[in-house]
Structure formats: structure tokens, C-alpha cells
Amino acid sequence: MAAKGLEGVVVAQSRLSDINGEVGELIYAGYDIDDLARNTTFEEVCYLLWNGELPTPTQLEEFSAHMRKHATLAPEIVEMIRNYPKDADPMAAVRTAVSALGMFDPDADDITPESVRHKAMFLTAQTPAIVAAFDRVRNGKEPLDPKPGLGFAANFLYMLNGEEANETRVRTMDVALVLHAEHGMNASTFAARVTAGTLADVYSAITSAIGTLKGPSHGGANVEVMNMLREIDQSGEDPGAWVRNALSGGKKVMGFGHRVYKATDPRATVLRELADKIMAEAGETRWLDLSDRIRAVMAEEMEKKGKKIYPNVDFFSASVYSTLGIAMDLFTAVFAIARMPGWTAHLMEQYTDNRLIRPGSDYIGPRDRKVTPLAER
Numbered sequence: 001m002a003a004k005g006l007e008g009v010v011v012a013q014s015r016l017s018d019i020n021g022e023v024g025e026l027i028y029a030g031y032d033i034d035d036l037a038r039n040t041t042f043e044e045v046c047y048l049l050w051n052g053e054l055p056t057p058t059q060l061e062e063f064s065a066h067m068r069k070h071a072t073l074a075p076e077i078v079e080m081i082r083n084y085p086k087d088a089d090p091m092a093a094v095r096t097a098v099s100a101l102g103m104f105d106p107d108a109d110d111i112t113p114e115s116v117r118h119k120a121m122f123l124t125a126q127t128p129a130i131v132a133a134f135d136r137v138r139n140g141k142e143p144l145d146p147k148p149g150l151g152f153a154a155n156f157l158y159m160l161n162g163e164e165a166n167e168t169r170v171r172t173m174d175v176a177l178v179l180h181a182e183h184g185m186n187a188s189t190f191a192a193r194v195t196a197g198t199l200a201d202v203y204s205a206i207t208s209a210i211g212t213l214k215g216p217s218h219g220g221a222n223v224e225v226m227n228m229l230r231e232i233d234q235s236g237e238d239p240g241a242w243v244r245n246a247l248s249g250g251k252k253v254m255g256f257g258h259r260v261y262k263a264t265d266p267r268a269t270v271l272r273e274l275a276d277k278i279m280a281e282a283g284e285t286r287w288l289d290l291s292d293r294i295r296a297v298m299a300e301e302m303e304k305k306g307k308k309i310y311p312n313v314d315f316f317s318a319s320v321y322s323t324l325g326i327a328m329d330l331f332t333a334v335f336a337i338a339r340m341p342g343w344t345a346h347l348m349e350q351y352t353d354n355r356l357i358r359p360g361s362d363y364i365g366p367r368d369r370k371v372t373p374l375a376e377r
Contacts, residue, residue: 006190006359011185011190011193011357012185012193012349012350014184014185014346014349015029015052015349016028016029016049016182016184016342016345016346016349017029017182017183017184017342018184019183019184019260019261021258021260021261021262021263022262022263023263024261024262024263024264024265024266024310025266026183026266026267028045028048028049028181028182029048029049029052029053031048031054032266033178033179033266033267033270034266034269034270036048036178037175037178037179037267037270038175038270040054040178041151041152041153041174041178042151042152042153042174042177042178042181042338043060043063043064043067043151043152044060045177045178045181045341046063046067046121046124046181046341047059047060047063049181049182049341049342049345050117050120050121050341050344050345050348064151064152066121067121067124067125067152068125068146068148068155069125070121070122070125070126071125071126071128071129071146071155072129072145072146073126073129073130073133073143074104076100076104077097077100077101077104077126077130078133078143080096080097080100081093081097081130081133081134081137081143082137084096084134084137084138086138087138088134088138089214089329090131090134090135090329090330090332090333091210091213091214091219091332091333091336092214093130093131093134093333094127094130094131094134094210094333094336095207095210095211095214097130097134098123098126098127098130098203098206098207098210099203099204099207101122101123101126101203102201102202102203102204102207105119105203108201108202108203109201111196111199111201111202111351113348113351113352116202116344116347116348116351117348119202119203119344120202120340120341120344120345120347120348123202123203123206123340123344124340124341124344125152127336127337127340128152128155128156128159128337129143129146129159131156131160131330131333131334131336131337132144132156132159132160133159135160135327135330136159136160136162141162143159144158144159144162145159146158146159147164150164151170151174152174152177153170153171153173153174153177154170154173156173156337157169157170157173157324157325160325160326161325165324166281168277168278168281169278169324171274172274172277172278172320172324173324175270175271175274176271176274176317176320176321176334176338177337177338178338179267179270179271179313179338180267180313180317180335180338180339181338181339181341181342182339182341182342182345183339183342184260186218187212187213187215187217187218188209188210188212188213188218188219188339188343189209189339189342189343189346190212191208191209191211191212192205192206192208192209192212192343192346192347192350193205193346193347193350193357194208194357195208195209196347196350196351196354197350197354197355197356197357198356199351199354202344202347205343205347206340206343206344206347209339209343210336213332213335213336213339214332219332219335219336220331220332221254221255221312221314222255222314222315222317222318222321222331222332222335223318223328223329223331223332224254224255224314225254225255225314225315225317225318225319226318226319226322226328226331227254227328228253228254228255229287229290229291229318229319232290232294233286233290239290239293239294239297240293240297243294243297243298243301244297244301247301253294253298254314254315255291255294255311255312255314255315255316255318256298256309256310256311256312256315257309257310257312258312261310261312263310264310265310265311265312265313267312267313268310268311268312268313268315268316271313271316271317271320272311272316274320275288275291275316275319275320275323276288278320278323278324279319279323282323284323287318287319287322287323288319291311291315291316291319295311295315298311317331318331321334
């Protein structure tokens with residue numbers, strides 16, 4: 001019997017992360033995600049995924065400085081972004097720019113460990129600059145180079161919004177990136193590894209990952225959550241009544257449940273706390289208030305059916321990203337920024353112990369059919 005969607009099929013061994021969906025546990029290289037989110041930066045998590053250990057203060061300083069050197073876009077890439085259609089899909093914009101980076105790299109086809117590590121850092125540093133430049137250009141603004149002295153999350157918000165964010169906003173962005181940096185053999189990671197399994201270059205593999213993440217069944221869940229929140233807000237309908245009507249009509253309430261989590265998504269717990277802090281500071285709590293009301297009604301309705309359902313990380317990331325000044329159609333592109341270290345870490349593993357990924361399939365079509373000879377037609 002075929003495993004539809006490869007569910008339950010183990011396709012690789014990895015030291016990068018583990019998910020125990022039954023108890024709501026996610027670890028990166030042995031560290032619980034809650035611990036990492038509260039006590040590390042995104043740069044530290046990148047280092048952890050690529051090296052298997054957290055950096056010392058000296059290693060982190062050198063690593064962060066090296067990362068910043070790669071954060072400025074080449075003029076050719078900026079010019080290409082200027083020529084994008086103004087209504088281009090942000091994920092198409094990122095996918096195209098990353099693919100183009102490979103053409104400007106004379107060592108693109110070098111997949112030795114040292115070269116792959118270098119490309120991992122380069123792509124992780126370049127992606128936020130690509131997203132920010134695209135958004136600014138389409139809004140008639142000039143792209144900004146990263147600012148010396150700012151960390152990864154702070155620079156992204158600066159390049160995007162044109163001003164330095166305060167400590168609360170920077171920390172919120174940093175934690176959101178940490179929470180999305182790695183998540184096992186998800187669809188986009190698997191796509192990257194399949195491409196790398198052919199010994200294609202890093203840029204090709206990452207382009208495959210970005211294309212896979214673009215699909216709404218994978219990367220677009222928080223966009224759907226934000227659409228739902230806006231729909232309820234604009235309708236003026238009581239959130240509880242909206243949820244009950246949606247459930248009775250067979251409509252999905254976005255942001256609940258997860259393919260691998262049967263308990264609370266541990267990332268959602270951390271992001272909910274950050275949402276509370278950042279929105280209180282901004283003086284705009286309507287999205288969080290609305291989210292909490294939806295969550296409470298969902299819990300009540302599921303309890304009536306003897307079931308439990310929990311909000312996932314997308315349920316809160318939608319309103320958090322909006323509060324940070326990130327346009328809704330950029331949400332999935334921000335996901336790509338965060339997942340770049342995870343994708344590239346998986347490529348390091350794939351290239352080191354490679355085998356062409358070539359699963360079989362169960363043929364269920366007809367047999368014994370015959371073609372009428374040409375002479376008899």
C-alpha cells in the first residue's frame with residue numbers, strides 16, 4: 001500500500017531537528033525550541049544548525065561580522081529587482097533573485113563542504129535584502145543597504161521600513177525567525193534535498209525549496225489567518241458567532257491544527273507571549289483580542305465534540321508580522337528568510353552522504369492494452 005504524501009515514511013537521518021507531535025515538542029540539534037527562542041538570537045541558531053553547537057561569544061562575533069559582509073545586494077540583482085513587474089508575487093520575486101544569484105557565482109557548481117557552507121551564509125544574508133528591496137521598489141522607494149552594527153533581525157526591519165526598530169520589535173522579529181528556522185522533513189526541505197540528491201548546485205536546490213514553500217498548503221497559512229481576521233473585523237460580526245457559523249457550514253477556521261502536531265505547537269506558545277508585548281506597546285491590540293476570542297470559542301466548540309484543537313504558530317505570526325509593518329503578501333517571503341539556514345543545513349547533510357532520491361510508485365492503471373497496427377488504420 002502506497003503511503004500517500006509519504007506520510008510516516010522515513011526518508012533520511014538527520015542531526016538537525018526532531019518533532020514529537022504527540023507532546024508538542026520541537027528540538028534543534030538537542031535544544032528545545034522554547035529554550036532557544038527565549039535565550040538565543042537568529043545568528044546563533046544559524047551557527048547551531050550549520051555547526052551542531054552554539055557559538056562562543058568570540059565565535060558569534062566573528063560569525064555575525066562575516067554574515068553582515070554578505071548582506072548587501074550586488075548592483076546587478078538590484079537592477080533586476082527594479083525591472084520586476086510591480087504586481088509580481090513576492091515569492092516569485094525571491095525565487096527568481098535566488099536563482100539569478102547562482103549565475104553570478106563562478107563557483108556555483110562547487111558542492112564541497114566548505115563551498116556549501118559559504119553559500120549557506122551568503123544566501124541567508126542575501127534573502128532579507130532581496131525581500132526588502134523588492135517591497136521598497138514596488139512602493140516607489142529606494143532599496144537600502146544594511147546598516148553597520150545592526151543584527152540580522154534589526155537590519156531586515158530597517159531595510160524594509162526605512163527606520164531602525166525599537167528593542168521590542170527587533171527581539172520579536174528575531175524570535176519569529178528562530179521559531180521558523182528549521183522543522184524537519186517538511187515539503188520544501190524535502191524538495192531541496194531531492195534536488196541536491198541529483199548533485200545539482202545549492203542555488204538550484206534552494207530555488208526548489210522556495211518554489212515549494214510558495215504553495216498555499218505549505219507556506220501561506222498565516223496569510224489565510226490574516227485574511228480571516230480581516231474578514232471578521234470588517235464584517236462587524238461577533239467573532240464567536242462567526243466561528244460557529246463557519247464550523248456549522250463546514251468552513252475551515254484558519255490557524256488551528258498542524259500536520260505533525262497533535263498537541264500544542266510549541267512555537268505558538270512563545271509567539272503568543274511576544275504578540276501580547278509588541279501589540280500592547282504599539283497600542284493596537286485588536287488582532288490579538290480577536291485571535292484570543294476565536295481561540296476560546298474554538299476550544300468550547302471542540303470540547304462539545306469531545307475533541308481538542310490547538311492554535312499553531314501561523315495563528316499568531318500573522319498579527320505579529322502585521323504589527324511589525326510587514327505587508328501581508330510578504331509573510332511567506334519572511335518564512336523563506338527564516339527557513340534558509342534550515343534548508344542549507346539539510347543540503348550540507350545531503351551532499352555529505354548523498355544518494356539519489358528516487359522513490360517508487362504503485363501503478364494502478366490498465367494493462368494488456370493493444371495499439372492498432374499502422375497498416376490497419
